[in-house]
Amino acid sequence: MSCDSAKLQMLREKARAIRRWSCIMTAEAGSGHPGGSLSAADLLSALYFHVMRHDPANPGRPDRDRFILSKGHACPALYAALYEVGYLKGVDMKSLRRLGSPLQGHPDKRKLPVLEASTGSLGQGLSIGIGMALAAKMDGRSYRTYVMLGDGECDEGQIWEAAMWAGAKKLDNLTAIVDYNKIQLDDFVRNIVDLEPLEDKWRAFNWDVQGIDGHDMSKIVEAFERAAAVRGKPQVIIAHTVKGKGVSFMENQVKFHGIAPTKEELARALAELDRA
Amino acid sequence: MPKIEFPMGKATRDAYGKALLRLGKEMPNLVVLDADLSKSTRTSKFQEAFPDRFFNIGIAEANMAGIAAGLASSGKVPFISSFACFLMNKAFDQLRMCVAYPNINVKVAVTHAGISIGEDGPSQQGIEDVALALALPGFVVLVPADEVAAEDLVAAAAKHIGPVFVRLGRAEAPKVYKEGDRFPIGGSKTLREGTDVAIIANGLLVAEAVKAAGMLEDEGISAGVIDAYSIRPLDEASISAAARKAGAVVVAEEHLLDGGLGSRVAMALARSFPVPMEFVGLDNTYAESGSPAELLEKYRLTAPWIAEAARRSISGKKTARSGGRRQGGGRR
Numbered sequence A: 001m002s003c004d005s006a007k008l009q010m011l012r013e014k015a016r017a018i019r020r021w022s023c024i025m026t027a028e029a030g031s032g033h034p035g036g037s038l039s040a041a042d043l044l045s046a047l048y049f050h051v052m053r054h055d056p057a058n059p060g061r062p063d064r065d066r067f068i069l070s071k072g073h074a075c076p077a078l079y080a081a082l083y084e085v086g087y088l089k090g091v092d093m094k095s096l097r098r099l100g101s102p103l104q105g106h107p108d109k110r111k112l113p114v115l116e117a118s119t120g121s122l123g124q125g126l127s128i129g130i131g132m133a134l135a136a137k138m139d140g141r142s143y144r145t146y147v148m149l150g151d152g153e154c155d156e157g158q159i160w161e162a163a164m165w166a167g168a169k170k171l172d173n174l175t176a177i178v179d180y181n182k183i184q185l186d187d188f189v190r191n192i193v194d195l196e197p198l199e200d201k202w203r204a205f206n207w208d209v210q211g212i213d214g215h216d217m218s219k220i221v222e223a224f225e226r227a228a229a230v231r232g233k234p235q236v237i238i239a240h241t242v243k244g245k246g247v248s249f250m251e252n253q254v255k256f257h258g259i260a261p262t263k264e265e266l267a268r269a270l271a272e273l274d275r276a
Numbered sequence B: 001m002p003k004i005e006f007p008m009g010k011a012t013r014d015a016y017g018k019a020l021l022r023l024g025k026e027m028p029n030l031v032v033l034d035a036d037l038s039k040s041t042r043t044s045k046f047q048e049a050f051p052d053r054f055f056n057i058g059i060a061e062a063n064m065a066g067i068a069a070g071l072a073s074s075g076k077v078p079f080i081s082s083f084a085c086f087l088m089n090k091a092f093d094q095l096r097m098c099v100a101y102p103n104i105n106v107k108v109a110v111t112h113a114g115i116s117i118g119e120d121g122p123s124q125q126g127i128e129d130v131a132l133a134l135a136l137p138g139f140v141v142l143v144p145a146d147e148v149a150a151e152d153l154v155a156a157a158a159k160h161i162g163p164v165f166v167r168l169g170r171a172e173a174p175k176v177y178k179e180g181d182r183f184p185i186g187g188s189k190t191l192r193e194g195t196d197v198a199i200i201a202n203g204l205l206v207a208e209a210v211k212a213a214g215m216l217e218d219e220g221i222s223a224g225v226i227d228a229y230s231i232r233p234l235d236e237a238s239i240s241a242a243a244r245k246a247g248a249v250v251v252a253e254e255h256l257l258d259g260g261l262g263s264r265v266a267m268a269l270a271r272s273f274p275v276p277m278e279f280v281g282l283d284n285t286y287a288e289s290g291s292p293a294e295l296l297e298k299y300r301l302t303a304p305w306i307a308e309a310a311r312r313s314i315s316g317k318k319t320a321r322s323g324g325r326r327q328g329g330g331r332r
């Protein structure tokens, strides 16, 4: 993998597209989770347009890299990434959360088979990812598994059961990404259950740890490349992000965790995203 | 009988928030725990009024249930809340080992039960929570139909000594009752008398059952309606009397057919007075995203489907009398 400045620019443009869709889709639906979609946009862009080996023309390829959105409520951003990269041909992107739509309120494998997992009950994605990474080892396959976690989601005990197991078993084909946007549903993370020192926690569980600015595209790409080269340990990227990133009135606002923009707010959001 | 139209009321979760405020004043040992959903479950109201008696445990439902058990063992009366699916499904073993088995005084008040939460979809829709609560021996299991019932049943839960489960909804619910109506644990409410079929319902489907009874009346069918808000203990006497009187029964609930009110009523009637029965509920399926109204219609939880089930149940009487085999009405 290598990434020149033109490629980085493309990744930033794709992140912008993911952000635009996240706002449009939730506004159209009248509900959904824009904050955690916007914070994850740069990471998803890097994964789907540079880091992961996958082929939209052949989605079931056994050697494809896997991605699991454990923080399933941020699915507008995932649907947007899948659409932009070519998986959702013919899907009405404005049908989010509507009856019959493949774009369910939370990722639903029944309705959208290209998804690697159905999520929405927090805390479970890392365990599924371990299973996939383990199967790759058993079958001698080269694919890597990526799991995106929320910071609030790290309250769940299962995350740490999974972290302990993957660390103990040296599962080095597994990369977790924590979207550390500092906000969960009710409040700022530090006011609910402070996660700090978060890097030390993962390190103590025998993971390779990198803390990065989750909106700096070159740092993101570098971190994923470094992670893929680590042997003998699973890797976690603690991505320091801003909830609602890219839309000034959503940034760092607890409220925009789970409230869609109004039509008027959407217009303002898109204008800002297009200017940036 | 004049047609009854219920005015739209508040969601039962709103009544829960209101009840907690009142109970917090009356009971200094009442504490409330939530798992990062306090704005949705309405326990945030209690937090504002009694910040020292509210604990946000974070997104850690199992831990929350265990902490509640410790608090209750130390003289507090804890209410714990989250969405029905997260609390019951993720904390089931803790509710079993730390609460039900040692018979500890914890109150489990879950919101966002059923598919009427709508667009969030199946991962957030509690459709098995009643079955799980019933699988915890000793738990009182309550399903209020409206805000009046919810407020009174939350108070009853607080005062009852022992574990209680209260099931609450996200959607606004038709106001079936008048202020001041009381709902003792183990009771039921007979909303209509009927001689052809008895409809037993709870939660959001009580109002639909009354609507269905009105539709059946237009066809000359006399349908009774009982709100079985207390699934355990169940008011078996009233249900059995209604079955005797009508000779056919329908049970309607916003829950999987497996392990919900229907199975409890069927067990009670099998023992006391077996009659033809039909069941309205989720039939061996998860739902999906959609508006609450669309989902209730698609998954056949509305008045016309209850009326349809009533007709099937009634037709079962004849075949039962003639000794013939009835055709199964379900979809499985």
Ligand SMILES: Cc1ncc(C[n+]2csc(CCOP(=O)(O)OP(=O)(O)O)c2C)c(N)n1
Pocket: A033, A035, A036, A037, A039, A071, A073, A074, A120, A121, A122, A123, A149, A150, A151, A152, A153, A154, A179, A181, A183, A184, A185, A243, A257, B035, B036, B037, B059, B086, B090
């Ligand atoms: C087990 C479980 N409990 C509660 C919820 C409800 N819920 C949905 S999102 C959320 C907050 C998540 O915060 P975080 O992981 O920080 O996500 P982000 O900030 O990236 O949106 C909660 C509590 C859930 N989906 N699953």
Ligand SMILES: [Mg+2]
Pocket: A036, A150, A151, A152, A179, A180, A181, A182, A183, A184, A243
């Ligand atoms: Mg967060």
